[in-house]
Amino acid sequence: MKLRHALPLAIAALTLIAPAAAPAKPRPVAHKVAAKAANAAFAVVSKRYIAARTRFNPTEATTLGEHRYDALLPDISARGRAAQEAEWRALLAAMNRIDRGALSRENQVDYAMLDNQLRYDLWTDNRLQAWRWDPQIYNSIASGALYGLAARDFAPWPQRLKNATARMEALPAFLAEARRQLDPARVPKVHAETVARRNPGIVDTVTDMLVPHLGEFGATDRARFEAAQARLKTAVDEHQKWLDTVLVPQAKGEFRLGPQLYDEKMKFALESSLTRADLKARATASVAAIRGQMYALSRKVLIGRTGAPPLPDQPSTTQQQAAIEAALALSYAQRPPRDGLMDKAKETLKQATDFVRAKGFVEVPDTPVQIIEMPRSSWGYAVAYDDAPGPLEKNQPNFYAIAPIPPEWSDEQATSFLSEYNDYMIHDLSIHEAMPGHYLQLAHANRFPGTLRAVLGSGPFVEGWAVYGEGLMMEHGYLDNDPLYQLTVLKMRLRSVTNTLLDIGIQTEGMTRDQAMDLMMNTAFQQEREAAGKWVRASLSSVQLLSYFTGYEEHRELRAEAERRWGKDFDLRKYNDMVLAHGSPPVKYVRALLFDMPVI
Incomplete structure (x- = not known):
């Protein structure tokens, strides 16, 4: 983007295009020093945020083009959320120590956007608590984890297939954790039914987009891939059974946010x-x-x-x-x-x-x-x-x-x-x-x-x-x-x-x-x-x-x-x-x- x-x-x-402006007055040396320090400090914060966001969200990192985490999945447990919240609060504290007025104008824009995003993420986890009632979150991560590796030719197929294998090996535990995080009584029926229809698409991505390239693998790597694929199919079937027999029947949540949450x-x-x-x-x-x-x-x-x-x-x-x-x-x-x-x-x-x-x-x-x-x-x-x-x-x-x-x-x-x-x-x-x-x-x-x-x-x-x-x-x-x-x-x-x-x-x-x-x-x-x-x-x-x-x-x-x-x-x-x-x-x-x- x-x-x-x-x-x-x-x-x-x-x-x-714009009407002519008066020549800018030279800025005092002290202002230039303050601006240099503020912009340098914000560059550190920006880099830290990108590093943390891609580390906490490996599947998003793949789509952004950061490929160090292509073999991993995010930690969706309470521990993972706590670690992310601590980092976001630390970043907000670091931003509060920066003189926003001394930043370049482009950095002032980025500062405002980052401040908003950090507060939005904290609000989403603590106030909205979407992780507790929206199964789309977990379905999107699971399907995107494999699709993101297959869709674009950013690396040779053997490398991408190895990372896909690692993610397939991790997905059964991920889906099990998703079931633990969700409270069926808070899940809206329409969310449950939609994810129940989408769930098979996880395996479809493997079959349609990854399997056709297995010829790029040697015998050992192929055997590991096929074993991971078989375990993933079993896990997706198990998850489908839970969706159909537990989540959909028990989904009683309200899909309407209501005025207060909506306005926030x-x-x-x-x-x-x-x-x-x-x-x-x-x-x-x-x-x-x-x-x-x-x-x-x-x-x-x-x-x-x-x-x-x-x-x-x-x-x-x-x-x-x-x-x-x-x-x-x-x-x-x-x-x-x-x-x-x-x-x-x-x-x-x-x-x-x-x-x-x-x-x-x-x-x-x-x-x-x-x-x-x-x-x-x-x-x-x-x-x-x-x-x-x-x-x-x-x-x-x-x-x-x-x-x-x-x-x-x-x-x-x-x-x-x-x-x-x-x-x-x-x-x-x-x-x-x-x-x-x-x-x-x-x-x-x-x-x-x-x-x-x-x-x-x-x-x-x-x-x-x-x-x-x-x-x-x-x-x-x-x-x-x-x-x-x-x-x-x-x-x-x-x-x-x-x-x-x-x-x-x-x-x-x-x-x-x-x-x-x-x-x-x-x-x-x-x-x-x-x-x-x-x-x-x-x-x-x-x-x-x-x-x-x-x-x-x-x-x-x-x-x-x-x-x-x-x-x-x-x-x-x-x-x-x-x-x-x-x-x-x-x-x-x-x-x-x-x-x-x-x-x-």
Whole structure:
């Protein structure tokens, strides 16, 4: 997630865009000495944090590109949590001894982000206690431990297979410890059922991604691998039995956080000045505005068509609904076959990339991107995701992962899903996940000179940029200004807004499934399969769904402010590249850096 050479370029660009400033006054020698000492002390703290985080979380270390711990698993016992808590408190104490005001401006940003993350981690373990009730934590570690070794060619296969063998040997004890940590009475039913479905994916990763490369091994190493694989299969089967016969039947926990915990988590996760009430008010207003835009486009599409519904200048709610549904139905009819999702994603990614290069409104990276089928262990959470290489990896591909249609779905269910993810929507999905969305943004971020910010990247910055990127494509006439494509972009934006209302409603206001489905299917025009999946996702997580609307609002407002401040000197290419030159910090810190404002 990061940038080696873009920062100097961004600073140079700023001198071309921003109004001329008065020459800086020389700083006193004492200030320079204090700044040098503060920055040196913070560099020590940053290095210590990265070292501790990768040591405590070996599976995450693998994905970050730190491979010293590739044979290990994290200690998820009470002892392991205590050791981690002691280190986080020690780091906070060390940070309190640093004069934050004497730090460089970039280090002031990193200081604020690290302080927030350390406090968030302590809150999660001690206040939220997710380790006690969320089995997804342990399933994610177990499946990621093997997937992270197999997915990218960061080392020769024999080395990776040896480390995978060591992790397979450790996984039976890990799964047993997970069972000891979880309190079934506190586990929500939806969490238990979801992990019960995902659990077999641990073995699938071995079979599908590791076994085909056993030819790289000699006889001794292969025998050890196969013995570890057999023991792992037995352990996963045992864990499955526990999930099916103990955890799922006994799961009685409440999946809703409630207002107090939600607000506390939101403050840490978003690092934004927006409150829950602010977000709900903004989202409610945005729903009305976006539906108005969708109605205007629908009139454009439907006027003159046989059987079109009434299209008055001032429609009633019912007339607006009917018109938008009728226009969207035209896009639903253009969909890939059941087995054609991957091919369509590849086609749309190439088309979007060619378009961004041609328009030149942002620098396009040359790092590789691959479209892959989402591993089974990740099914059931999102339709697609972007998996960028870690900040310590070099020349590794970015993965744009897409979930296949489950084989057990009926043709009716598959049609519902593909009506949602029709040709236009797959265009927009490729834009959001890859170009100029996540892939492009994270490739820029990976150049930033420093690992800490990459590890602490802001979800709202990342997700908000992807939604902003969708708007950039529509703004520049992608697909020849096809109104059905533009209608799809607005539908996706409406989804990001209703994600906020959905998350707040479910987690803090007791929103029922029927109410949530009505919001998604009627207010936001989502198909039944998409809405049903989002209900599960919103039940399995909290606050993350706010990232899209929060981040988009912040990116939108930041660009508007830059246009006002810089006037005729505003240049979109330079602005976008400058925003991306600082990694993935909260947008408020990018604002401070762009406009030379205090970092607070």
